[in-house]
Amino acid sequence: MEDSTEPQTLSATMRVSRLDFDIEWPPKHAAAYIIEDPAPIVIDAGDPEKRAEMTIREGLAASDYDLSDVEAVVVTHPHSDHIGQVPLLREAGATVYAPQPVLEQLDRDEDDLADGVREIGRSAGYHGEAIDREVERAQSSLRRNRKLLAPNEAVSFEHGESFTVAGREFEAIHTPGHQVHHASLVIERRGRKLLFSGDALIEPFRPGAINVGLDHGAYEAVDAFHRALDRLEGRDVDRVYPGHGPIFDDNEGVIANTRVGLESLTDATLEAVEAVGPATPREITRHRTGEARHPAQLLDTLGALGTLERRNWIRFEDRDGVRYYSVRNASP
CATH class of the missing domain: 3.60.15.10 (Ribonuclease Z/Hydroxyacylglutathione hydrolase-like)
Known part of the structure; x- marks a missing residue:
């Protein structure tokens, strides 16, 4: 065109x-x-x-x-x-x-990528076979993109x-x-x-x-x-x-x-934390979006949670590698 x-x-x-x-x-x-x-x-x-x-x-x-x-x-x-x-x-x-x-x-290195996906995937609330699927998805994307570019x-x-x-x-x-x-x-x-x-x-x-x-x-x-x-x-x-x-x-x-x-995303994520926290990022995403159909919806949530934490509006408790978020003025 x-x-x-x-x-x-x-x-x-x-x-x-x-x-x-x-x-x-x-x-x-x-x-x-x-x-x-x-x-x-x-x-x-x-x-x-x-x-x-x-x-x-x-x-x-x-x-x-x-x-x-x-x-x-x-x-x-x-x-x-x-x-x-x-x-x-x-x-x-x-x-x-x-x-x-x-x-x-x-x-x-694909093993280094797998380590990152497993750690962050677990922090978001993935476990078991769900993490394995995310690792394979990430490694497959890397191999495809390396072939293309x-x-x-x-x-x-x-x-x-x-x-x-x-x-x-x-x-x-x-x-x-x-x-x-x-x-x-x-x-x-x-x-x-x-x-x-x-x-x-x-x-x-x-x-x-x-x-x-x-x-x-x-x-x-x-x-x-x-x-x-x-x-x-x-x-x-x-x-x-x-x-x-x-x-x-x-x-x-x-x-x-x-x-x-971006601020609307941040506000909606804070509202979801207030409504369902303490909760994992996956649970927060489901509350914010309904049934999450695209990986970008969870990734949006992770980015917004990081911003909210650095603004001191929320906090998380690490339970065996899984993050559970709540607002700052709420009980853990």
């Missing part, structure tokens, strides 16, 4: 086209972008399904490109709905760029620094919370700044505070998200290209709405 609203002064030298991918889980779609230059650059790469390959091929053809014309693909974060077609682009000759911490994360076949860039791709300069902003090593990307043309926000900033909904998944760092997700918004706030951004939802111009407004969404 062409971004037909791109200002004429910019489109005369650079146009951004959008690729929309159908995915099976909420929000049911993901977006990638083509920076249309003589050496085109693709930002993110859809999901791994076969239909996504056709989306890329057809989107490139609509802009008069072949797959082999793509000079580079730049990855914002290593979730499968954003790196799924990296192998297709790499095999066609594109150079792959990704944040250095992402590439290091993909090289993680092969660390030894990518060029790294650092958060907080600028790097050059096909003659274009990008600024990489570290925007954790949705994913711990997420990078939002800024490019400038004729004084206008374009932000490729991935899943760090989306309109009209709040991205999930997934951060590290069920692993060490899960209880830091909401605070990390606020730090990401701090880094995006106050920037003179003219247009934002997100990984989901529509392209938008109101950077500050969407940041404010995202903060409201």
Whole structure:
């Protein structure tokens, strides 16, 4: 889909086209972008399904490109709905760029990951076979993502620094919370700044505070998200290209709405603790959401519980590795 609203002064030298991918889980779609230059650059790469390959091929053809014309693909974060077609682009000759911490994360030892999932999973209220399933889910995701975004076949860039791709300069902003090593990307043309926000900033909904998944760092997700918004706030951004939802111009407004969404999550989690505590994070999630159908719902809860604890509004009692949360003014 062409971004037909791109200002004429910019489109005369650079146009951004959008690729929309159908995915099976909420929000049911993901977006990638083509920076249309003589050496085109693709930002993110859809999901791994076969239909996504056709989306890329057809989107490139609509802009008069072949797959082999793509000079580079730049990855914002290593979730499968954003790196799924990296192998297709790499095999066609594109150079792959990704944040250095992402590439290091993909090289993680699977036993170390299992230890983290078991400890944090137990703290959340998983036990027995349920923990084993979460370990297998996490290890399977790591193996899949390592295959899609092969660390030894990518060029790294650092958060907080600028790097050059096909003659274009990008600024990489570290925007954790949705994913711990997420990078939002800024490019400038004729004084206008374009932000490729991935899943760090989306309109009209709040991205999930997934951060590290069920692993060490899960209880830091909401605070990390606020730090990401701090880094995006106050920037003179003219247009934002997100990984989901529509392209938008109101950077500050969407940041404010995202903060409201995070505080609403925190408030709802506190209300759930008040209602059912002392309770495990899984019990709190069920009270907050009803039947929890997606892992992101529990991860949201873990991030909110960590924030509430650091604000001294709640506390937890550790019972053989399981956390039981209650409000500060209640009896344990």
